[in-house]
Amino acid sequence: MKKRHLTTNQGVPVTDNQNSLTVGERGPVLLQDVQFIEKMAHFDRERIPERVVHAKGAGAHGYFQVYKSMKPYTKAKFLQEPKKKLPVFVRFSTVVGGRGSADTVRDPRGFAVKFYTEDGNYDLVGNNLPVFFIRDAIKFPDMVHAFKGAPDTNIPSASSAHNRFWDFISLTPESTHMIIWLFSDRGTPKSYRMQEGFGVNTYVWVNAEGRAVYVKYHWKPKLGVQNLDRHEATRLAGIDPDYLTRDLHDAIAKGEEVEYELDVQLMDIADEFKQNFDPLDPTKTWPEDKSPLMPVGKMVLNRNPENFFAEVEQAAFCPASIVPGIEFSADKLLQGRTFSYADTQRHRLGPNYLQLPINRPIVPVDNNQRDGAMQIGQFSGSVNYEPNSLAGGMSKEAPEEGTPRVYQLEGEVTRRKISITNDFAQARERYRSFSKMDQEHLVDNLIADLMHIDKPIQQRVIDNLTKADPELGRSVAGDLKL
Numbered sequence: 001m002k003k004r005h006l007t008t009n010q011g012v013p014v015t016d017n018q019n020s021l022t023v024g025e026r027g028p029v030l031l032q033d034v035q036f037i038e039k040m041a042h043f044d045r046e047r048i049p050e051r052v053v054h055a056k057g058a059g060a061h062g063y064f065q066v067y068k069s070m071k072p073y074t075k076a077k078f079l080q081e082p083k084k085k086l087p088v089f090v091r092f093s094t095v096v097g098g099r100g101s102a103d104t105v106r107d108p109r110g111f112a113v114k115f116y117t118e119d120g121n122y123d124l125v126g127n128n129l130p131v132f133f134i135r136d137a138i139k140f141p142d143m144v145h146a147f148k149g150a151p152d153t154n155i156p157s158a159s160s161a162h163n164r165f166w167d168f169i170s171l172t173p174e175s176t177h178m179i180i181w182l183f184s185d186r187g188t189p190k191s192y193r194m195q196e197g198f199g200v201n202t203y204v205w206v207n208a209e210g211r212a213v214y215v216k217y218h219w220k221p222k223l224g225v226q227n228l229d230r231h232e233a234t235r236l237a238g239i240d241p242d243y244l245t246r247d248l249h250d251a252i253a254k255g256e257e258v259e260y261e262l263d264v265q266l267m268d269i270a271d272e273f274k275q276n277f278d279p280l281d282p283t284k285t286w287p288e289d290k291s292p293l294m295p296v297g298k299m300v301l302n303r304n305p306e307n308f309f310a311e312v313e314q315a316a317f318c319p320a321s322i323v324p325g326i327e328f329s330a331d332k333l334l335q336g337r338t339f340s341y342a343d344t345q346r347h348r349l350g351p352n353y354l355q356l357p358i359n360r361p362i363v364p365v366d367n368n369q370r371d372g373a374m375q376i377g378q379f380s381g382s383v384n385y386e387p388n389s390l391a392g393g394m395s396k397e398a399p400e401e402g403t404p405r406v407y408q409l410e411g412e413v414t415r416r417k418i419s420i421t422n423d424f425a426q427a428r429e430r431y432r433s434f435s436k437m438d439q440e441h442l443v444d445n446l447i448a449d450l451m452h453i454d455k456p457i458q459q460r461v462i463d464n465l466t467k468a469d470p471e472l473g474r475s476v477a478g479d480l481k482l
Contacts, residue, residue: 014035021033021036054094057093057110057312057313058244059305059312061088062090062300063085064085064300067082070205071207073205075208075325075402077117077323088301091315093109093112096147096148103237104188104233104237105188105237110127111127111219113125114359116361119324122322122323122326124199124217126198128189128195128196129178129181129187129198131178132333133174134333139172146164146165147165150164162453169461170457170463170464173464174421176467177423179465180427180431181430189227191247192248194221194226196218197219199217202215202279203215204328205326210405210406215266218262218264218265219261220261221259230444261298264293265288267279267291276422277425280331281418316341319334350373352377355374424464442472447479450476
């Protein structure tokens with residue numbers, strides 16, 4: 001093996017990495033010790049700002065393979081060729097806890113997939129639960145503030161049993177459906193390999209003829225859904241806080257492939273007002289008897305990251321990263337996410353974060369965006385604008401493939417809640433779909449949290465649970481002596 005020698009970042013050989021440059025044997029240290037200054041200055045900056053949410057995560061590489069062409073529904077190229085294996089990177093995460101929090105606390109789990117397609121990167125950024133707490137992104141900062149550490153004490157950072165969480169939840173009735181999901185055992189998955197994933201938001205698929213349909217995404221684990229009960233999840237948080245991270249890494253390291261099937265639900269846009277709920281409301285699911293699941297393809301994770309920081313910590317996802325054939329719906333939460341995610345990464349990683357290897361597309365990038373922190377692109381010539389004639393008009397706009405979708409928008413400019421809220425019906429259906437044991441676990445999990453909460457807040461929570469299902473409300477209220 002060829003010998004390797006230490007160097008500075010400038011490539012200068014380091015002959016002594018043990019001792020600072022000093023005046024005499026005992027010092028003081030000289031400011032001219034550029035080796036020490038470079039080493040220490042880099043160390044001081046090794047920690048980038050953690051994500052505000054989804055800070056604790058694990059990741060894996062793999063591939064996606066479509067079962068059959070989705071041409072009737074979308075012109076997205078990566079959904080056309082069954083023989084092609086498309087590279088992907090997946091990041092799983094908790095949501096509320098900080099970077100050092102435990103994996104098994106009750107929390108939604110992020111399920112973010114980066115498809116490296118021939119038309120650029122497509123990010124499908126979702127959770128392991130199919131619904132969310134709120135329906136309008138303008139409430140997201142309030143929600144996260146209520147869930148994270150209190151501004152006076154910073155307690156708690158990764159748990160829900162506190163007044164601020166339940167105060168917000170009790171005053172936000174639309175969150176009732178999410179609470180039924182989160183406080184079931186689905187809120188404490190046994191493994192990232194054994195949880196479902198959902199796009200949560202509604203997107204639009206467009207085919208080459210310009211026909212558009214609404215679409216919802218579902219990931220189904222090959223190993224099935226398995227969860228921890230509250231007591232086991234709490235025990236593991238104490239003895240092995242990295243339990244889910246370790247489980248994913250070790251399974252792949254042993255040669256096991258982690259597989260999920262991608263299913264979608266489709267809905268004709270003309271049918272959106274025929275439902276008893278708003279199909280664009282992320283606090284709702286689409287009934288599968290009306291919009292059945294359609295298998296699309298499989299995803300296999302088979303390679304662990306070689307460097308956690310470079311590949312998992314610096315991985316950047318954004319729902320705005322779409323490709324031709326996939327568009328946004330008017331879902332208010334999705335509309336806000338398209339800005340917020342990329343803006344977060346510009347803050348964390350700098351404006352050129354998409355040049356990092358884990359985020360870089362597999363196709364060439366050619367535009368006139370220049371400079372900024374951490375710019376590593378090599379540019380030549382005098383032209384950094386378009387249109388131009390000095391560079392032969394290059395780079396030109398890309399040709400449109402297929403018929404572009406044209407649709408009309410009209411309405412008042414207003415700040416209003418959607419008219420069809422129906423916030424408790426699906427929460428009721430979800431609760432009543434549970435087995436007796438699952439219902440008991442839900443009640444037990446709710447009581448374990450709510451017993452620490454102020455009585456007026458408890459009562460508001462009970463009122464919302466009762467609107468969802470009177471039996472559920474009575475069961476929780478009884479043990480809380482309300």
